[in-house]
Amino acid sequence: xxxxxxxxxxxxxxxxxxxxxxxxxxxxxxxxxxxxxxxxxxxxxxxxxxxxxxxxxxxxxxxxxxxxxxxxxxxxxxxxxxxxxxxxxxxxxxxxxxxxxxxxxxxxxxxxxxxxxxxxxxxxxxxxxxxxxxxxxxxxxxxxxxxxxxxxxxxxxxxxxxxxxxxxxxxxxxxxxxxxxxxxxxxxxxxxxxxxxxxxxxxxxxxxxxxxxxxxxxxxxxxxxxxxxxxxxxxxxxxxxxxxxxxxxxxxxxxxxxxxxxxxxxxxxxxxxxxxxxxxxxxxxxxxxxxxxxxxxxxxxxxxxxxxxxxxxxxxxxxxxxxxxxxxxxxxxxxxxxxxxxxxxxxxxxxxxxxxxxxxxxxxxxxxxxxxxxxxxxxxxxxxxxxxxxxxxxxxxxxxxxxxxxxxxxxxxxxxxxxxxxxxxxxxxxxxxxxxxxxxxxxxxxxxxxxxxxxxxxxxxxxxxxxxxxxxxxxxxxxxxxxxxxxxxxxxxxxxxxxxxxxxxxxxxxxxxxxxxxxxxxxxxxxxxxxxxxxxxxxxxxxxxxxxxxxxxxxxxxxxxxxxxxxxxxxxx
Numbered sequence: 001x002x003x004x005x006x007x008x009x010x011x012x013x014x015x016x017x018x019x020x021x022x023x024x025x026x027x028x029x030x031x032x033x034x035x036x037x038x039x040x041x042x043x044x045x046x047x048x049x050x051x052x053x054x055x056x057x058x059x060x061x062x063x064x065x066x067x068x069x070x071x072x073x074x075x076x077x078x079x080x081x082x083x084x085x086x087x088x089x090x091x092x093x094x095x096x097x098x099x100x101x102x103x104x105x106x107x108x109x110x111x112x113x114x115x116x117x118x119x120x121x122x123x124x125x126x127x128x129x130x131x132x133x134x135x136x137x138x139x140x141x142x143x144x145x146x147x148x149x150x151x152x153x154x155x156x157x158x159x160x161x162x163x164x165x166x167x168x169x170x171x172x173x174x175x176x177x178x179x180x181x182x183x184x185x186x187x188x189x190x191x192x193x194x195x196x197x198x199x200x201x202x203x204x205x206x207x208x209x210x211x212x213x214x215x216x217x218x219x220x221x222x223x224x225x226x227x228x229x230x231x232x233x234x235x236x237x238x239x240x241x242x243x244x245x246x247x248x249x250x251x252x253x254x255x256x257x258x259x260x261x262x263x264x265x266x267x268x269x270x271x272x273x274x275x276x277x278x279x280x281x282x283x284x285x286x287x288x289x290x291x292x293x294x295x296x297x298x299x300x301x302x303x304x305x306x307x308x309x310x311x312x313x314x315x316x317x318x319x320x321x322x323x324x325x326x327x328x329x330x331x332x333x334x335x336x337x338x339x340x341x342x343x344x345x346x347x348x349x350x351x352x353x354x355x356x357x358x359x360x361x362x363x364x365x366x367x368x369x370x371x372x373x374x375x376x377x378x379x380x381x382x383x384x385x386x387x388x389x390x391x392x393x394x395x396x397x398x399x400x401x402x403x404x405x406x407x408x409x410x411x412x413x414x415x416x417x418x419x420x421x422x423x424x425x426x427x428x429x430x431x432x433x434x435x436x437x438x439x440x441x442x443x444x445x446x447x448x449x450x451x452x453x454x455x456x457x458x459x460x461x462x463x464x465x466x467x468x469x470x471x472x473x474x475x476x477x478x479x480x481x482x483x484x485x486x487x488x489x490x491x492x493x494x495x496x497x498x499x500x501x502x503x504x505x506x507x508x509x510x511x512x513x514x515x516x517x518x519x520x521x522x523x524x525x526x527x528x529x530x531x532x533x534x535x536x537x538x539x540x541x542x543x544x545x546x547x548x549x550x551x552x553x554x555x556x557x558x559x560x561x562x563x564x565x566x567x568x569x570x571x572x573x
Contacts, residue, residue: 034184034188034190035182035183035184035188035189035190035252036251038247038251039182039190039247039248039251039252040190040195040198042244042245042247042248042251043178043179043182043195043244043248044198044199044202045240045241045244046174046241046244046245046248047174047199047202047203048202048206049237049240049241049244050108050111050167050170050174050241051202051203051206051207052206052210052233052237053111053112053115053233053234053237054111054167054206055206055207055210055211056210056211056213056214056230056233056234060122060126060223060226060227061075063126063223064122064125064126064149064153071153074157075156075157075160076511077508077511078157078160078161079160079161079164080504080507080508080511081504081508082161082164082165083164083165083168083500083501083503083504084501084504084505084508085501086165087165087168087497087498087500087501087504088292088295088296088299088494088497088498088500088501089288089291089292089295089497090165090168090169090172090497091172091176091295091493091494091495091496091497091498091500092291092295092493092494092497093169094169094172094173094176094177094493094494094497095177095259095489095490095491095492095493095494096259096490097259098258098259098260099258099259100173100177100178100181100249100255100256100259101245101246101249101255101256103169103173103177104170104173104174104177104178104245105242105245105246106169107166107167107169107170107173108166108170108238108241108242108245109238109242110162110166110169111162111163111166111167111170112234112235112237112238113162114159114160114162114163114166115159115163115230115231115234116231116234116235117159118156118159118160118163119227119228119230119231119234120231121152121153121155121156121159122156122227123224123227123228123231124152125149125152125153126223126224126227168497168500172493172496172497172500173493174199175196175199175480175484175496176484176492176493176495176496177492177493178245178248178255179192179195179196179199180192180484180485180489180492181252181254181255182195182248182252182254182255183195186400186401192481192484192485193357193358193361193362193401193481194358196477196480196481196484197354197355197357197358197477198354200354200473200476200477200480201351201354201355204347204350204351204354204473205351207347208344208347208351214226214229214230217229259489259490295494295497295498296498298491298494298495298498299494299495299498299499302483302486302487302491302495303486304482304483304486304487305495306540306541306543306544307409307479307482307483307541307544308479308483308495308499308502309502309540310413310479310537310538310540310541310544311475311476311479311499311537312499312502312503312505312506313506313533313536313537313540314416314472314475314506314533314534314537315503315506315507315510316506316507316509316510316513316529316530316533317420317510317530317531317533317534318510318513318514318526318527318530319420319423319424319465319468319527319530319531319534320465320469321339321342321343321346321465324510324514324526326339326343328520328523331520332430332520334458338458338462342462342465342466345462345466346465346466346469349466349467349469349470350469350470350472350473352470353412353469353470353471353472353473353474353477354473354477356470356474357408357473357474357477357478360404360408360411360474361401361404361405361408361478362404363404364403364404364407364408365400365401365402365403365404365405366400366404402482402485402486403549405478405481405482406478406482406545406548406549407545408474408478409474409475409478409479409482409541409545410541410542410545410552411471411474412470412471412472412473412474412475412478413471413472413475413534413537413538413541414471414538414542415467415468415470415471415474416468416469416470416471416472416475416534416538417471417531417534417535417538419464419465419467419468419471420464420465420468420530420531420534421464421531422460422461422464423460423461423464423465423468423527424524424527424528424530424531425460426457426460426461426464427461427523427524427527428524428527428528429457430457430461430524475541483495483496483499513526513529514526
């Protein structure tokens with residue numbers, strides 16, 4: 001593999017901006033300079049360290065404020081609102097930053113600084129504790145006065161905003177820029193489907209193991225030791241993560257090509273405006289709002305905004321192993337040990353979806369160039385952006401992969417919906433009866449009465465909920481790749497930033513619904529709302545697939561199959 005020095009490559013790029021991913025030169029790079037196992041290992045290591053630190057950054061609010069939920073609620077609302085307001089801005093910054101390594105390194109560094117700073121503050125304001133028997137909710141003497149404690153918590157809120165936005169920026173830079181640029185064409189060992197699946201597998205494994213490890217450390221020692229461990233791990237992995245990202249960048253010429261944007265004229269106009277108006281604050285605010293609105297207009301003008309919105313809508317569902325759902329299960333009488341086992345089983349199912357997805361996409365991508373809009377998606381974009389999309393590198397193969405993603409995504413979200421139906425019935429059977437339920441028609445009341453014995457009901461609930469996660473993450477992975485490949489490179493991260501804003505909005509809506517229906521006997525209505533949201537998401541995505549492919553089911557193949565069966569029956573008869 002021939003490597004080009006960074007400065008030389010940047011100079012060449014400045015002279016010839018047409019040498020971008022997707023151009024003939026770039027296609028030759030794909031053939032000669034494909035991703036190697038060493039690059040992939042460094043890429044996975046960098047992503048693992050980022051994800052691990054995000055997952056271990058648990059909030060120690062309960063230890064600092066053990067007698068109230070106000071502090072944790074405030075922090076949740078503040079970080080969610082920050083994501084709603086600023087996620088698209090972070091995505092636009094990732095899109096327009098020319099140097100990929102500097103962008104990724106900046107997100108890593110800001111995240112580490114915010115976590116280390118917050119950990120230092122938590123260390124002084126959480127309860128001191130007395131030993132291994134201390135719980136995270138045990139009240140103990142703080143090392144700072146009450147007034148200082150509240151001031152430090154306010155600073156923690158600010159650092160929490162930085163941590164949330166930098167984590168989003170890191171994910172956008174890695175998923176929508178780094179791996180899309182570095183990935184090999186479809187069919188190669190390190191194509192985009194393979195990289196996405198492995199990266200998501202790493203994320204889900206960290207999601208399962210990291211909180212458990214921190215909880216064990218806190219239980220074996222005390223809360224302050226847990227805070228110290230989080231801060232030290234974040235500091236120790238900082239340099240390693242930057243080094244791994246730089247090694248991938250050094251070894252992959254495509255990553256070292258500076259990104260170009262189409263807003264150079266706008267930038268010159270803005271510089272002139274700033275100089276003549278003495279950097280008028282009002283003009284800057286108006287310009288920021290205009291750009292913010294443009295991000296949303298670009299989002300809704302994309303050919304793939306409907307799958308993105310369908311995926312975002314799923315975050316309004318409370319039918320997952322979240323804190324709200326676990327609290328309801330504990331109030332319903334299920335043991336913490338049973339819930340923990342079921343949650344672990346669900347995590348294993350989630351991880352298995354990352355193994356099945358590449359195989360399923362390959363199998364379902366055999367049907368090529370069929371569908372109403374196949375091959376027409378990029379017609380509305382300029383030729384330069386289209387040349388940079390992965391769909392143009394190998395049209396037949398990429399169109400087949402796109403078809404496989406669409407078909408598997410429909411199977412995934414449909415699987416989730418079907419398996420959540422028995423979950424809702426089980427929850428209605430568990431929930432105490434209220435006046436609204438008792439006033440329902442007799443037939444409906446009979447259906448919603450307890451269905452079976454407690455063990456059978458528990459099995460239906462936990463088994464169906466766990467296997468529904470299989471379809472959810474298949475849908476997540478396929479939709480992610482569709483948004484990666486069907487958006488112009490200059491809008492990938494800003495598109496995902498708007499998607500993150502909608503995800504946070506629907507999560508906030510879920511919290512509001514939970515607050516409004518806070519009594520245990522009302523959780524069945526939350527479950528029903530969640531099922532309706534998943535159904536709307538499924539129908540919406542199915543409509544989009546029908547629009548793209550012209551059909552949902554190959555009825556002619558089903559008809560041929562039935563005729564074949566009839567012929568065999570007659571022949572045997």
